[in-house]
Amino acid sequence: MNASAVEPLSGKSDGIATQEIVDEKSRSEGASSATITDADQDKSVIDVQQIHVLDDVDTVVPNIADPATWPLIRNSKIIDHIIKTAMGTKLSDETSTSSAAFAYKKALHDLGIRFTERLSNVYYHFNFIFSFSKIAKEQKKNLDIVHSFTKSIISKRKQYIEKYGSNFNEDNVGDNDDDDVYFKSKKKPAMLDLLLSAQNKGLIDNDGIQEEVDTFVFEGHDTTAAALLFSLLCLANDKEIQTRIFTELDEIFGDSTRPPTMNDLSKMHYLDCCILETLRLYPPVHFIGRKLGESVTLSNYYVEKGTNVLIFIIDMHRREDLFKDALKYNPDRFLPENSAGRHPFAFIPFSAGLRNCIGQKFGMMEMKTCLSAILRRYRLEPVTRHEDVKFIPDLVLRAKPIYVKFFKRDK
Numbered sequence: 001m002n003a004s005a006v007e008p009l010s011g012k013s014d015g016i017a018t019q020e021i022v023d024e025k026s027r028s029e030g031a032s033s034a035t036i037t038d039a040d041q042d043k044s045v046i047d048v049q050q051i052h053v054l055d056d057v058d059t060v061v062p063n064i065a066d067p068a069t070w071p072l073i074r075n076s077k078i079i080d081h082i083i084k085t086a087m088g089t090k091l092s093d094e095t096s097t098s099s100a101a102f103a104y105k106k107a108l109h110d111l112g113i114r115f116t117e118r119l120s121n122v123y124y125h126f127n128f129i130f131s132f133s134k135i136a137k138e139q140k141k142n143l144d145i146v147h148s149f150t151k152s153i154i155s156k157r158k159q160y161i162e163k164y165g166s167n168f169n170e171d172n173v174g175d176n177d178d179d180d181v182y183f184k185s186k187k188k189p190a191m192l193d194l195l196l197s198a199q200n201k202g203l204i205d206n207d208g209i210q211e212e213v214d215t216f217v218f219e220g221h222d223t224t225a226a227a228l229l230f231s232l233l234c235l236a237n238d239k240e241i242q243t244r245i246f247t248e249l250d251e252i253f254g255d256s257t258r259p260p261t262m263n264d265l266s267k268m269h270y271l272d273c274c275i276l277e278t279l280r281l282y283p284p285v286h287f288i289g290r291k292l293g294e295s296v297t298l299s300n301y302y303v304e305k306g307t308n309v310l311i312f313i314i315d316m317h318r319r320e321d322l323f324k325d326a327l328k329y330n331p332d333r334f335l336p337e338n339s340a341g342r343h344p345f346a347f348i349p350f351s352a353g354l355r356n357c358i359g360q361k362f363g364m365m366e367m368k369t370c371l372s373a374i375l376r377r378y379r380l381e382p383v384t385r386h387e388d389v390k391f392i393p394d395l396v397l398r399a400k401p402i403y404v405k406f407f408k409r410d411k
């Protein structure tokens, strides 16, 4: 693990406007390993899973004939967002396939796959038997990679604070939606600063901080990246819906290529509906588990206190009795007039109750930022259709390659 893979941010956050041009020619796992067959005939086709998020769509004009120049949507970019904003730390070599972020991503991916393998083998539910398995060895190796990545984030931020002091002070805490504060003053403390400050007061120990950082970095990137991927699929497959988004974005930005402000994001009402509808059909966290704190009766079943139950969000979101024409992608469902009367727990992509998603608002902002950046410049056309999507068992919803065509928009 290369500890120098992460660098503290010098209080400067480029926040939601973070997009950079990267020539992926030599280092993209995507372009070089994309298994494009039929679709390969048309070089504007991009496998949106091989791409990650969002190298500068402003200026990148990919040479359509050369896949190596396609604008890659880098998943590690999404990690970069969460590490910058929540941890106040910057990945210095996040675009390299040999980077710590890449190793982290791969380890997480393997952990997810192995976890579902363990889940589906009843013998492996017993820790003792599992501990002798090959999967257990791999799990340990991957957990070490994941932990050393997040450890290095924490230690870099500590070093930075020792050297330059913290951005943290009580006055900076709290909600402040003012764009100026977010973009210009750079005074907002990172979440990690709050944790480190709590540690100084004896409120949390090292392990506690490590757990929080692990959860945030994991929950804060893979979910959003999956949601973006499926959003591109849904939008590519619906020309009319794209046109409505174009109208909304053009009203907000006109011909300007400026980055979005918080205020702009709050005006993207229809894009909001489109993202919610994607999260309904393709919830990145497609199931959650709970241990029952008390006995309950579910339909005709009596379930004992202490039982572990799984809630399959994806199945619930596709129930015809809850959503008419459930398999149809229809963002209008989420217009206020159509949402009235819906059961509060019929739609739970961010879970519900005490342990629901703490990063929901951040995630929605991030997705609107990325999707609006794409759709201000590109029109999408489908290659993969909804009915072609083949899911892969994992903790986060994943699928076999999904291809989308990108065309420069003429306004």
Ligand code: HEM
Pocket (backbone or CB within 6 Å): 082, 086, 215, 216, 219, 220, 221, 223, 224, 227, 279, 283, 284, 285, 288, 289, 348, 349, 350, 351, 352, 354, 355, 356, 357, 358, 359, 360, 362, 363, 364
């Ligand atoms: C599309 C994006 C996202 C989706 C669909 C999503 C979904 C979820 C879900 C379903 C849970 C609850 C898991 C459970 O009940 O067992 C959860 C928890 C959590 N999420 Fe998200 N999430 C997203 C983005 C984010 C982001 C961007 C962050 C960080 C900024 C984040 C941080 C967390 C954390 C820390 C938890 C654990 C909360 C707790 O256990 O108390 N999530 N997320």
